[in-house]
Amino acid sequence: MYPIDYRLRLNWNEHWRMGRSHFHEGVEILLSLSDGGEFFIENKLYPIQYGSLFILKSAAIHRSILEQRYKRYVFHISPGSLQQISTDQTDFFKLLEQTSICTVLSARNTEDLVYKMYLLAQPAEAELGSDLIKFSYLLDFLITVFRLAERVDSRAKVLNPNFSKIEPIIAFIQANLEEPLTLDYLSSRFYINKYHLCNVFKSATGFTVIEYIINCRILRARELLRKGYRVQDVGEMVGFRNNSHFIRTFGSFTGMSPKKYANGYKKGEECAL
DSSP states (O other): OOOOOEEEEEEEEEEEOOOSOBOOSSEEEEEEOSOOOEEEETTEEEEOOTTEEEEEOTTOOEEEEOOEEEEEEEEEEOHHHHHHTOOSSSOHHHHTSSOOEEEEOOHHHHHHHHHHHHHHHSOOOOSTTHHHHHHHHHHHHHHHHHHHHTSOOGGGSOOOHHHHHHHHHHHHHHHOTTSOOOHHHHHHHTTOOHHHHHHHHHHHHSSOHHHHHHHHHHHHHHHHHHTTOOHHHHHHHTTOSOHHHHHHHHHHHHSSOHHHHHHHHHHHHHHHO
């Protein structure tokens, strides 16, 4: 049996505020055990409520928007591990190739999933067969999560008037990262006062406009580096006019230089062959 790289924890904050938007290389599964607030994922906004189940694909930009008590289980698993335990019939990884998922569970399903996460979170024992039992808990948890995720709940999406205003701007940013996406440029293009744009964008997504643009550019840069493009070309292709600025910004978001990231991905691909 291959070693499976995953982490599970119960987070409970009396006063929670996400200081910075972020993304993970791995897949994240989050089960909310609190009500109140909103969760921005990629280009959608969802309410945070008891029983909200979020499944975030690798590198999905996300940010919670709330300043209150927040209790949730958070599970992370590497894409490689998810592929290892997938089969032709039950391909966990393929389910997340296109988009992240949100659904709202019934109270009964929430309680059932909480119990499965509780079992999975228990420390490993040294007795014969304990490792296999723990592995069975992992499989049971993942199968349950992805079966529940098949019932995507249309009620999950937030009907936020501010968000509807900035949805076209989000789509434009994602499609035009190579453009000089300044506040002046966007406000002129969409006929909106730039100060109003800043306020509406922040209240609806939790991001400033510039934060969101930079996140999108770094994520696109990761994709291009994986495809073998040169570092300097990648910086220009995602809208950085200065290569040293691109390298610094990429490093601050990923913890490594673009070249090191590309080499690490290439090495991982070779090891998988």
